[in-house]
Amino acid sequence: MGSMPGDDLSERKVDRRVPRARSLRRAMTDAERKLWWRLRELKLNGSHFRRQATIGPYYADFACHECRLVMEADGGGHAEEMRAAADKDRTDFLRSRGYRVLRLWNHDVLKDTDAVMEAVNEALQLPPTPDPSPPRASARGERGTQA
DSSP states (O other): OOOOTTOOGGGSOOOTTHHHHHHHHHTOOHHHHHHHHHHTTOOGGGOOOEEEEEETTEEEEEEETTTTEEEEEEOGGGGSHHHHHHHHHHHHHHHHTTOEEEEEEHHHHHHOHHHHHHHHHHHHHSOOOOOOOOOOOOTTOOOOOOO
16 A cells, blocks of 8 residues: 655654643643543533643643633642742743633632633633734834744
């Protein structure tokens, strides 16, 4: 059986983030696991969530690309100053790519799941964030470059 033109697997670009994403999926926290089971039940606005979705250099706990929504289930360590600064950088990056970010505390996911799912449903009913504007030109009038 011959191969089709363009089927050469050696030409396929390998995403080196995939093994890490798989590892993160296998090592979900209790809150992530509970949230994942509830998200799989949703069928609102064509929502389809992915676990540990790669977006740029980051792994989003849950992402619905169609709705441009990312959800992060955060533990208490995220309240610490250094972690909060890193989370802000991550959120800024995701927003620059047109995603809305919904941060959920693990405690809330585990103890008040219905309220968390209500917040998720509300977020899904909002229209997706439009694609971000193209990069701004520098003060010298140069054209922006695509990342």
